Amino acid sequence: MLRFAHFNFNVLDLDRSLAFYKEALELEPVAEKAAEDGSFKLAYLGDGETGFQLELTWLRDRTEPYDLGEEEFHLAFLTDRFDELLERHRAMGCVCFENPDMGIYFIQDPDGYWIEIVPER
Structure with missing residues (x-):
């Protein structure tokens, strides 16, 4: 098996990211790990429906924003609440790109990662 x-x-900023993912995508922590010396913290977020998790890694010594290259990668979420989420994300000010022809849009998290929102068809 491979999955x-x-x-x-x-x-x-782990707390800021946890708050964003809870508000924007309703993701909740399902597991956490921390180094005994405080050098890193990991938070695993789940959607409550699938087994897939988003791991957020915070490193104590990191102070500069991460280089995300040309932002040519992203996560995607499938939803049956597309219009509701689009309204929420617009109100949050995190919509960074809309493609009405394809019927999708993207939000951007506090660190600049892009997340695609796709309607269930």
């Missing part, structure tokens, strides 16, 4: 387990985003 997806999680995907990682490194973040500068």
